[in-house]
Amino acid sequence: MRLLHRGAVAAGLCGLALSVQAQSVPEQPEEVARPEAQLSGVPPVSLVKVADGFHDPSNVAAANDGSGRLFVTERIGRIQVVNEDGSRQEEPFLDLTAINPLGSDVQTGFVEQGLYSVAFHPDFAENGHFFVHYASLPFNGDGMIVRFTVDPENPDRVTAERANETAKVIMRIEQPWYNHNGGTIAFGPDGYLYITSGDGGWEGDPLQAGRDLGTWLGKILRVDVDVPEDSLQPYAIPPDNPFAQAGAERLMSLFGITEEQFAEIRVEAKPEIWALGLRNPYHITFDDETGDLYIADVGQNHWEEINWQAADSGGGEDYGWPAMQGSFCHPITGELPQQDGRFVTQEDCAVVGVLPVAEYPHDQPYPDAQETAELTGCSVQGLGVVTLGERRVHLAGDWCTGRLWGLAWSEQDSGWEFAQLAQTELMFTGGTVGEDGSAYAVNCNCFYLADVGPEENPPGALWRVTPSDQVAEGAETAAQRPPQLGEERAD
Numbered sequence: 001m002r003l004l005h006r007g008a009v010a011a012g013l014c015g016l017a018l019s020v021q022a023q024s025v026p027e028q029p030e031e032v033a034r035p036e037a038q039l040s041g042v043p044p045v046s047l048v049k050v051a052d053g054f055h056d057p058s059n060v061a062a063a064n065d066g067s068g069r070l071f072v073t074e075r076i077g078r079i080q081v082v083n084e085d086g087s088r089q090e091e092p093f094l095d096l097t098a099i100n101p102l103g104s105d106v107q108t109g110f111v112e113q114g115l116y117s118v119a120f121h122p123d124f125a126e127n128g129h130f131f132v133h134y135a136s137l138p139f140n141g142d143g144m145i146v147r148f149t150v151d152p153e154n155p156d157r158v159t160a161e162r163a164n165e166t167a168k169v170i171m172r173i174e175q176p177w178y179n180h181n182g183g184t185i186a187f188g189p190d191g192y193l194y195i196t197s198g199d200g201g202w203e204g205d206p207l208q209a210g211r212d213l214g215t216w217l218g219k220i221l222r223v224d225v226d227v228p229e230d231s232l233q234p235y236a237i238p239p240d241n242p243f244a245q246a247g248a249e250r251l252m253s254l255f256g257i258t259e260e261q262f263a264e265i266r267v268e269a270k271p272e273i274w275a276l277g278l279r280n281p282y283h284i285t286f287d288d289e290t291g292d293l294y295i296a297d298v299g300q301n302h303w304e305e306i307n308w309q310a311a312d313s314g315g316g317e318d319y320g321w322p323a324m325q326g327s328f329c330h331p332i333t334g335e336l337p338q339q340d341g342r343f344v345t346q347e348d349c350a351v352v353g354v355l356p357v358a359e360y361p362h363d364q365p366y367p368d369a370q371e372t373a374e375l376t377g378c379s380v381q382g383l384g385v386v387t388l389g390e391r392r393v394h395l396a397g398d399w400c401t402g403r404l405w406g407l408a409w410s411e412q413d414s415g416w417e418f419a420q421l422a423q424t425e426l427m428f429t430g431g432t433v434g435e436d437g438s439a440y441a442v443n444c445n446c447f448y449l450a451d452v453g454p455e456e457n458p459p460g461a462l463w464r465v466t467p468s469d470q471v472a473e474g475a476e477t478a479a480q481r482p483p484q485l486g487e488e489r490a491d
Contacts, residue, residue: 029327033358033418035375041390047478052461056454057442059430065125075114075454077106107135116182143173177201183282195221198280205322214268222274242316243269277319283382296382304380305356320353358418383431397428423481439465
């Protein structure tokens with residue numbers, strides 16, 4: 001069943017039309033939201049433990065099949081089921097370490113590799129199709145997007161036999177290095193599958209992949225997986241993809257062609273590309289109410305960013321990497337000028353591409369800067385979009401500092417607001433919105449310089465983001481650190 005196109009979804013949201021139309025991306029660097037100590041209209045929140053004992057949990061997803069189950073992906077290559085009541089299923093839903101007779105099918109040699117995410121078909125309750133994205137051991141860490149199908153008689157477990165019987169490879173993304181490789185796969189409100197792909201790794205995008213239309217690296221891809229089972233191709237190109245016809249073979253015409261028509265010709269462009277100019281967009285999430293897309297793009301050394309794309313976007317946004325990092329030129333060199341106490345881009349730097357809606361610094365916001373611990377982080381992970389108090393809020397967690405961020409549009413100020421909602425001791429790795437409308441997050445205890453392997457690191461857990469005044473008596477919550485900047489949070 002093909003769902004409505006994103007534009008039609010947005011047009012049909014009559015009750016939200018004004019707020020959707022009001023939202024926009026910043027036009028100037030100073031309009032990009034930076035961390036504040038509070039988000040007005042949003043109550044204090046706590047993270048309540050739902051289940052634990054997971055081996056380097058990398059993400060979590062909901063099947064949206066009426067069961068209320070949550071599916072936690074583990075770096076090692078397993079998917080664990082958490083029932084609606086918080087109990088864990090004894091056997092994994094899928095075990096990719098057991099489908100290959102020569103050993104695991106998943107590459108986990110580096111902390112950024114492994115099983116990245118799982119996405120359930122919009123018609124999963126009827127067709128049983130779900131999709132996984134992981135680093136392939138047989139293919140030297142290449143990203144594999146594979147479709148599997150559950151047995152209707154055994155919906156809680158896909159055996160090795162069933163996995164091999166139903167496996168359908170959708171895509172293999174060649175990866176040159178072992179970082180910036182993977183991320184979320186998710187179905188949009190249009191029914192298409194969106195795939196995030198980092199720039200291939202190392203640092204500084206040595207391939208210049210981010211803005212290169214001839215590669216899938218550094219992109220968000222969009223494909224139609226609902227093709228006939230006997231099709232020779234595992235997916236189709238949505239006809240409204242921004243580069244669907246850009247590289248099509250054609251006769252050369254030198255005269256009688258407009259500038260706009262010439263500008264649309266990109267002979268090497270990959271038709272799967274939906275958005276470009278991204279460094280490591282590990283996590284994306286769609287707002288279930290508006291259809292808007294949020295992209296948490298992990299930064300390099302100095303800044304983290306969150307990008308926003310309206311539900312009626314036609315795609316093709318260029319988010320600037322590697323020419324830009326957040327609202328700054330890349331590479332950032334030396335001390336940056338300030339404006340009203342805020343760092344701004346270098347004076348001789350022209351903005352390239354679409355600016356993020358929010359960004360936050362590392363403890364060194366520019367080379368050789370004096371270190372600061374105020375509202376900083378190192379790796380942004382999206383968790384989902386939920387209603388908290390009076391606001392529709394995109395939640396994100398930081399892997400290093402345990403900060404829980406909230407991002408919301410302010411109609412009063414016609415701009416984005418970004419603030420710390422809590423600071424925990426958790427190393428956030430991913431999140432989702434469950435069937436109950438709550439945001440869920442997973443955390444690992446995985447370390448770059450002290451990684452002892454996905455099954456030897458201390459276990460992680462699954463948490464629910466809950467207004468603090470609604471936490472049940474006796475519930476275990478993540479320890480929180482006090483507010484920053486010397487300010488108390490507003491109720």
